[in-house]
Amino acid sequence: MLSMRLLITGGAGFIGSHLCDLFLHQGHEVICMDNLLTGRKANVSKHFGNPRFTFVCYDVTHYIHVDGPLDYILHFASPASPADFERLAIRILKVGALGTHKALGLARAKGARFLLASTSEVYGDPLSHPQREDYRGNVNPIGVRGVYDEAKRFAEAMTMAYHRAHGVDTRIVRIFNTYGERMRADDGRAIPNFITQALAGRPLIVYGDGRQTRSICYIGDMIQGIARLMEAPINTPVNLGNPHELSMLELARTIVALSRSSSRIVFGELPQDDPKVRLPDITKARQLLQWEPVVGAETGLQRTIDWFRRTGIA
Numbered sequence: 087m088l089s090m091r092l093l094i095t096g097g098a099g100f101i102g103s104h105l106c107d108l109f110l111h112q113g114h115e116v117i118c119m120d121n122l123l124t125g126r127k128a129n130v131s132k133h134f135g136n137p138r139f140t141f142v143c144y145d146v147t148h149y150i151h152v153d154g155p156l157d158y159i160l161h162f163a164s165p166a167s168p169a170d171f172e173r174l175a176i177r178i179l180k181v182g183a184l185g186t187h188k189a190l191g192l193a194r195a196k197g198a199r200f201l202l203a204s205t206s207e208v209y210g211d212p213l214s215h216p217q218r219e220d221y222r223g224n225v226n227p228i229g230v231r232g233v234y235d236e237a238k239r240f241a242e243a244m245t246m247a248y249h250r251a252h253g254v255d256t257r258i259v260r261i262f263n264t265y266g267e268r269m270r271a272d273d274g275r276a277i278p279n280f281i282t283q284a285l286a287g288r289p290l291i292v293y294g295d296g297r298q299t300r301s302i303c304y305i306g307d308m309i310q311g312i313a314r315l316m317e318a319p320i321n322t323p324v325n326l327g328n329p330h331e332l333s334m335l336e337l338a339r340t341i342v343a344l345s346r347s348s349s350r351i352v353f354g355e356l357p358q359d360d361p362k363v364r365l366p367d368i369t370k371a372r373q374l375l376q377w378e379p380v381v382g383a384e385t386g387l388q389r390t391i392d393w394f395r396r397t398g399i400a
């Protein structure tokens with residue numbers, strides 16, 4: 087592959103920073119643009135001083151200017167944790183709508199390819215299981231989760247409109263729950279919650295009866311899938327995630343066991359509109375990208391627990 091110049095919005099976040107690592111490792115030039123709303127400079131600080139890396143602290147809901155050519159824009163800026171859906175409601179809507187518009191405008195101006203980080207949340211609380219890309223979703227637009235779900239649905243619509251109206255070469259990845267090193271301890275998602283609780287010897291709080299299911303994809307698998315989609319000529323959305331389903335209770339028990347914790351498991355109230363099931367159908371990714379996750383839950387969770395322990399964040 088020739089050397090590319092890429093802009094990654096949200097590049098100091100969890101997934102964005104792993105993408106920065108991957109592309110720098112492959113010899114590309116990376117501009118990481120992030121306003122550090124939910125990301126951390128520490129996620130990318132090891133690249134400071136690398137002449138192929140630039141960090142720009144900037145809010146992408148405003149007009150974006152980048153000097154020189156760009157081959158690719160990966161639009162990952164957006165808070166993603168349900169814990170932030172109320173606290174950052176308007177900022178989530180703005181980055182999904184205005185931020186996507188600004189990033190697409192830049193892609194058009196530079197003739198760059200564009201990839202949108204969308205989400206399984208576009209399927210809402212799904213009535214179809216597992217979720218295929220042609221399922222249109224069951225979203226409550228005025229619920230607390232609606233700000234995130236609708237922002238991403240709008241972002242997908244805007245991306246397809248720029249593709250159809252202006253011929254921008256676009257990609258849409260619908261990311262299912264992803265976990266791994268560099269998740270924020272206080273980000274409110276189940277895995278960092280459980281790990282921090284287990285490492286501190288506190289009870290793990292499972293919402294509802296714990297029978298609601300999720301699929302969890304290790305970050306290393308996810309970024310390989312994203313890199314493959316970037317190179318494939320597919321403009322319609324592609325699900326990426328792990329097709330292995332597990333209940334929240336199983337997840338909590340696994341984390342207690344892997345962290346050799348003596349924590350108990352207790353049950354808490356289910357949050358509003360919490361999806362009961364969530365499982366990707368990855369047939370499209372398997373067939374068109376020859377991609378599927380290879381890291382099992384125990385291996386990925388062990389690496390993540392070790393990272394939390396090592397960094398002392400928990």
Ligand SMILES: NC(=O)c1ccc[n+]([C@@H]2O[C@H](COP(=O)([O-])OP(=O)(O)OC[C@H]3O[C@@H](n4cnc5c(N)ncnc54)[C@H](O)[C@@H]3O)[C@@H](O)[C@H]2O)c1
Nearest residue numbers: 096098099100101121122123124125145146163164261264
């Ligand atoms: N982690 C997952 O499981 C998951 C699942 C589905 C979709 N996604 C999507 O992937 C992307 C990254 O998620 P993540 O888990 O890495 O979250 P994250 O919060 O770690 O990263 C998001 C980054 O975007 C930045 N940001 C937010 N608003 C911004 C703005 N207006 N201008 C510039 N930067 C801004 C944040 O500071 C942060 O660094 C998001 O778009 C999210 O919706 C993630």
